[in-house]
Amino acid sequence: MSKRPVVLVVMDGIGISDNEFGNAVKAAYKPTLDELWGTCPHTEIKAHGLAVGLPTDGDMGNSEVGHNALGCGQIYSQGAKLVNENIETGEIFNTDTWKDLVANCKDGKMHFLGLLSDGNVHSHINHLKALIKRAKEDGVKEVRIHALLDGRDVPETSALTYVDDIEAYMADLNDDNFHACIASGGGRMTITMDRYEANWAMVEQGWHVHVLGEGREFASAREAIETYRNETGVVDQDLPGFVIAKDGKPVGTIEDGDSVILFNFRGDRAQEISLAFDNENFDKFDRVRVPNVMYAGMLQYDADLCIPKNFLTQPPKIKYTLTEELCKHNIREYAISETQKYGHVTYFWNGNRSEKVNPALEDYVEIQSDVVPFEQRPWMKAAEITDVLCAAIESGNYDFLRTNYPNGDMVGHTGNFEATVIGVEAVDLQLARVKKAVDAVNGILIVTADHGNADEMYEKKKKEDAPIKAKTSHTLNKVPFIIYGADVELKQDENLGLSNVAATVADLLEVAPNEHWNESIIKK
Numbered sequence: 180m181s182k183r184p185v186v187l188v189v190m191d192g193i194g195i196s197d198n199e200f201g202n203a204v205k206a207a208y209k210p211t212l213d214e215l216w217g218t219c220p221h222t223e224i225k226a227h228g229l230a231v232g233l234p235t236d237g238d239m240g241n242s243e244v245g246h247n248a249l250g251c252g253q254i255y256s257q258g259a260k261l262v263n264e265n266i267e268t269g270e271i272f273n274t275d276t277w278k279d280l281v282a283n284c285k286d287g288k289m290h291f292l293g294l295l296s297d298g299n300v301h302s303h304i305n306h307l308k309a310l311i312k313r314a315k316e317d318g319v320k321e322v323r324i325h326a327l328l329d330g331r332d333v334p335e336t337s338a339l340t341y342v343d344d345i346e347a348y349m350a351d352l353n354d355d356n357f358h359a360c361i362a363s364g365g366g367r368m369t370i371t372m373d374r375y376e377a378n379w380a381m382v383e384q385g386w387h388v389h390v391l392g393e394g395r396e397f398a399s400a401r402e403a404i405e406t407y408r409n410e411t412g413v414v415d416q417d418l419p420g421f422v423i424a425k426d427g428k429p430v431g432t433i434e435d436g437d438s439v440i441l442f443n444f445r446g447d448r449a450q451e452i453s454l455a456f457d458n459e460n461f462d463k464f465d466r467v468r469v470p471n472v473m474y475a476g477m478l479q480y481d482a483d484l485c486i487p488k489n490f491l492t493q494p495p496k497i498k499y500t501l502t503e504e505l506c507k508h509n510i511r512e513y514a515i516s517e518t519q520k521y522g523h524v525t526y527f528w529n530g531n532r533s534e535k536v537n538p539a540l541e542d543y544v545e546i547q548s549d550v551v552p553f554e555q556r557p558w559m560k561a562a563e564i565t566d567v568l569c570a571a572i573e574s575g576n577y578d579f580l581r582t583n584y585p586n587g588d589m590v591g592h593t594g595n596f597e598a599t600v601i602g603v604e605a606v607d608l609q610l611a612r613v614k615k616a617v618d619a620v621n622g623i624l625i626v627t628a629d630h631g632n633a634d635e636m637y638e639k640k641k642k643e644d645a646p647i648k649a650k651t652s653h654t655l656n657k658v659p660f661i662i663y664g665a666d667v668e669l670k671q672d673e674n675l676g677l678s679n680v681a682a683t684v685a686d687l688l689e690v691a692p693n694e695h696w697n698e699s700i701i702k703k
């Protein structure tokens with residue numbers, strides 16, 4: 180086994196683009212990254228589409244699929260693809276879970292809760308449409324949609340496109356025996372879709388509008404969105420919660436005897452609301468009223484912890500992870516990030532498993548994230564992460580250490596160019612410190628990213644004189660892969676991607692790669 184520790188840095192959301200327009204990575208002053216790129220073995224690797232198990236090369240990368248691929252060294256069909264196939268073959272509707280959900284709400288309502296867009300990161304509107312249609316065919320009489328508005332995986336103010344689309348779809352299906360409509364909603368960064376326990380108050384607010392029907396009332400989702408936009412000027416992801424009411428009564432509170440389906444397939448932001456419905460000993464906030472419903476997820480979001488208990492699609496069973504392999508060789512692992520990305524370097528990295536493979540060999544550290552608009556604090560907790568990481572590197576207690584700096588991504592999602600430049604610079608400043616700590620222990624440093632975001636901060640202009648529009652979503656761009664401190668030569672191959680990194684780490688640790696992994700990036 181190698182005596183040289185390996186440190187891997189994921190610069191979340193920092194992709195590569197030659198385009199200067201709206202490129203916060205290029206615009207940033209980042210001497211350390213530039214020096215590493217200029218003097219060390221490096222290449223560009225794929226982080227989107229088929230290379231990370233998504234349905235098409237038109238699908239941008241995201242943290243879940245990116246960290247899964249990094250941590251398991253293989254390409255698995257991911258939730259987006261598995262649900263597509265499950266719906267196409269009709270298998271989803273042959274499951275006992277679907278049949279039970281339908282039977283359960285015979286005299287009640289079927290509720291669909293989830294992210295209303297075609298972003299394909301957490302959900303897809305086509306999946307929702309297929310479920311509503313089949314619910315009607317199977318005899319469900321009342322359907323209610325609880326619509327989380329996106330603007331983070333799709334254009335920043337596109338909510339009405341999806342609301343109009345789903346309402347027209349439901350209007351076509353509605354008749355004397357079937358009625359579907361939107362019952363509640365709100366921006367995904369305001370209600371319901373918190374992750375890693377960063378802010379339970381978001382989930383509590385979601386519970387109030389979706390379940391209890393408590394919140395500001397509007398006659399339609401369109402009215403809610405337009406009113407809030409006029410009053411606050413906020414973009415879709417930040418719109419406050421709303422309740423749709425008719426004659427002074429909410430149209431779709433969640434009641435005993437109803438069925439509830441969370442139609443998101445991605446796990447991080449689906450777990451907390453699932454626990455609120457599913458966990459008998461739930462104590463994160465006062466739910467006021469807990470309806471006796473059958474609840475199911477589109478996927479199971481954590482198979483070890485059984486969250487949720489019922490689900491419609493089997494998640495990918497990710498095997499032969501890097502952590503499993505390294506544990507076999509008694510390699511001591513360390514993972515650290517701040518709350519917003521903590522699960523990325525633990526749960527996602529280890530194939531959506533939150534339990535450790537071998538607690539004696541693995542240490543995980545979470546630095547508490549602030550609950551603030553990140554464009555106001557683009558440095559986030561990068562310095563605090565580094566303080567603790569450098570101490571861990573220098574302790575000599577670990578052979579493989581990994582971290583995720585969220586700035587390029589979390590600030591990139593705000594659509595604020597200037598703040599994102601500062602976010603990238605904050606990461607660069609910390610890279611210099613990590614590099615120094617790596618030098619002090621004669622270690623090896625890998626610098627890479629999980630997908631792009633900060634590299635394209637403006638939507639592509641359709642016309643030269645069109646106004647600049649902020650872009651909040653991820654990109655299709657490749658990401659950097661750099662090795663510092665090792666005398667190696669890297670392959671330069673169009674097809675290399677994030678799934679080639681695990682075998683590369685194993686090479687550097689002088690451990691034989693698992694036979695199921697994709698090839699190492701190091702030339703032999």
Ligand SMILES: O=C(O)[C@@H](CO)OP(=O)(O)O
Nearest residue numbers: 241242243300331332588
């Ligand atoms: O914030 C999130 O949930 C996603 C975007 O939908 O970003 P990331 O994949 O980088 O976590």
Ligand SMILES: [Mn+2]
Nearest residue numbers: 191192242629
């Ligand atoms: Mn990411």
Ligand SMILES: [Mn+2]
Nearest residue numbers: 192588589592
């Ligand atoms: Mn992101």
